[in-house]
Amino acid sequence: MPKETQNLNVQGMSCQHCVHAVKSSVSALDGVDSVDVSLEKNLVTVGFDPAKTSLQSITTAIEGEGYTVVR
Numbered sequence: 884m885p886k887e888t889q890n891l892n893v894q895g896m897s898c899q900h901c902v903h904a905v906k907s908s909v910s911a912l913d914g915v916d917s918v919d920v921s922l923e924k925n926l927v928t929v930g931f932d933p934a935k936t937s938l939q940s941i942t943t944a945i946e947g948e949g950y951t952v953v954r
């Protein structure tokens with residue numbers, strides 16, 4: 884069960900490939916329980932355990948795939 888849920892505004896996602904790239908990179912992080920992506924809203928919802936990972940690590944993973952996290 885995720886201890887914390889955050890919504891991230893992510894720019895640059897345009898198709899299911901992007902959704903998959905974001906989901907797989909974020910899911911690979913230790914402590915991430917769930918990743919949901921809304922292409923229409925440019926929204927990535929991540930449930931995670933803040934003792935194991937951080938918003939910063941999640942942001943880095945998404946940006947590593949070539950997308951921009953708007954803060």
Ligand SMILES: [Cu+2]
Pocket residue numbers: 896897898899900901902
């Ligand atoms: Cu795409």
